Amino acid sequence: MTTPFEPPAPPPARRTLTRPGRKLGPIAEETSSAHRAWLEPLRDAYLDSGLTLSCLSDRVRLAKSKISELLRGTGLYPRWEILFSLSRELNMPYWPLYQLWRQAAFEAHKSREWIERCTEKTVLTATHAAPPLDHRAFRELVESHYSLYAQVFLEDDVRDAAVSDTFDILWLRWEEALASADTRRFAWNVLRATVMAKTPHVDGRPEFGWSAFDTVALQALTAESDRADQMAESIGLFKAMSRLPDHQLDVMVLRSLCGIPPEDVAALLGVPPATVQSDERHAVHFLESVICPPETEGNTA
Structure with missing residues (x-):
């Protein structure tokens, strides 16, 4: 990352819409994170649309009670053709919605055959579903650093899925991201929650993945005994780091394990450079106090 991302001018703030009828209930607590990844943007699109459940029911030819269940994450996992119909009525990009729906379907133990049957009646083409230009530019700028962060915690295949899911969620919520106080901070929060x-x-x-051991300090050592000592030291460091507040943990992962310069960390997180320096300083002080506590009077020789 050579230059910080400058978010486009935000669109006008959304109006708070009111609608007649019973208020939509919250998402069920047992709903998985993969399911929520597409459900939350879908709910937001519905709430912003001004449509009632009755009106939406007439348009997609689905019972109002079934739409209510779907928007609360209750009942059976929905078929894709239902979501496709809803996405068209709510003016949502269908491709990222499909990608997230498919991932959650696998996690809900749906078979590949079931997923394929659900898409037989719809036309899915990625070529006609390109994300906004500024979304693509943002992805090109930050994706490699997002992957470095995710790899600290996840195996390669899961890491790739987490990063891909992040940009699909951002595509669905891009207008919201642009309207936020800082697009970079909004996007980072999506990445962090997904990872x-x-x-x-x-x-x-959080537990650190095995890739977290692939640090500069470890690579610089050649003797097996030295590497074993460094490995033991790293385990203690990772356990201590996991106790840091979220923002300090992110700074330490990006700075110490990913080797990203502080000004680029500030650009990734959407915070001032002084905030990164302060977080790093407090984190280092905490880690030193835990890993190398000062000797007390009773422990001195």
């Missing part, structure tokens, strides 16, 4: 949803956690804190 952490796929990362194993222990006691609520």
Whole structure:
């Protein structure tokens, strides 16, 4: 990353729309993160549309109760043709919606045959579903760094899926991203949530993947004994890092494990460089206090 991303001028703020009838209930707590990845943008599109469930029901020829279930993540996992019809009525790009729906279908233990049957009645062509130009420019600018961050926590195939899902979610929510206080910060929050949803956690804190051991310090060592010592040191470091606040953890991962310069970290996170420096300083102070605590009077020889 040579220059920070300058987000386009945000569109006008959205109006708060009111609609007659019963208020849509919240998403069910048991809904998986993969399911939420496409469901939340779909709900937002519905809520912003001003349409009622009755009106939407008439347009897509589906019972109002079924649409309500779908928008709350309850009932059976929906077939693609239903989402395709809803996406057209809600003016949503169907390609990223399909990609996220398909990924969640696999995680819901739907077979490949079931997924293929669901798409028989719809025409899906990626060539006619290009994302906005500024979205593509943003992706080209940050994708390699997003992959470096994701690889610290995830295996290669899961990492690639997490990064791909991130840009699909951003495509669906691009207008919202542009309308946010900072597009870069909005996008980073989407990446982080997507990566952490796929990362194993222990006691609520993320575990580092094996790729996190592929650090500059480890690569510089040749002797097996030195590498073993460094590996043990790295395990202790990673355990301590997992206890950092989220923003400090991200800064340390990007700076220490990915080797990204501080000004580029600031551009990725959408925060001032001084914030990155402060987060790094506080994180290092915490890690030093945990890994190398000062000797107390009773422990001195």
